[in-house]
Amino acid sequence: DQQVKQNSPSLSVQEGRISILNCDYTNSMFDYFLWYKKYPAEGPTFLISISSIKDKNEDGRFTVFLNKSAKHLSLHIVPSQPGDSAVYFCAANLLSGNTPLVFGKGTRLSVIA
């Protein structure tokens, strides 16, 4: 039973355009969400996070949007660059209590020059 779902295994975007990666979750108790980026032969790298008290968090070219009623979050990358090509993982957990990160399966983003 997957609690965090990334339904698009892959996404291709032209350089300079917007990349939108989507993530759905089923556990309504989750209140903290993170995005990690993973290059081949490297470990996942933290990108951006958002708590459930917010609906948007921005860091440079990266913005995460949270829709709690729909149990949906998305990561927007604007403008997309070839160096953004990687696998992106959505993860969730609970701020209260010591619960582990629950990851989605990941979406492979390819930014084409």
Place this chain on the structure above:
Amino acid sequence: DAGVTQSPTHLIKTRGQQVTLRCSPISGHKSVSWYQQVLGQGPQFIFQYYEKEERGRGNFPDRFSARQFPNYSSELNVNALLLGDSALYLCASSLEQGAWDIQYFGAGTRLSVL
């Protein structure tokens, strides 16, 4: 500053053998977590250790065990290896054990069980 380091990078074992994977956290980080990533899946939580004590355990059999040393480094042991244990094993460290604390991952140990 050195990031999270894991050794070895690759390992080949046969069914029934035992394996030990090692992790050195970022200097000053007290919490270490272990994850298993099977091909095509996201990382799945195995253990968290904080101040040398187990603070969380995922849905893995007792063949999996871990420990954390006084210098905060950690080992993951897997006994009686099965083909299904073939995966990338990731170690992550964080300053403390709270959910706010960002986890920093190593590059992982790729284990192949033949």
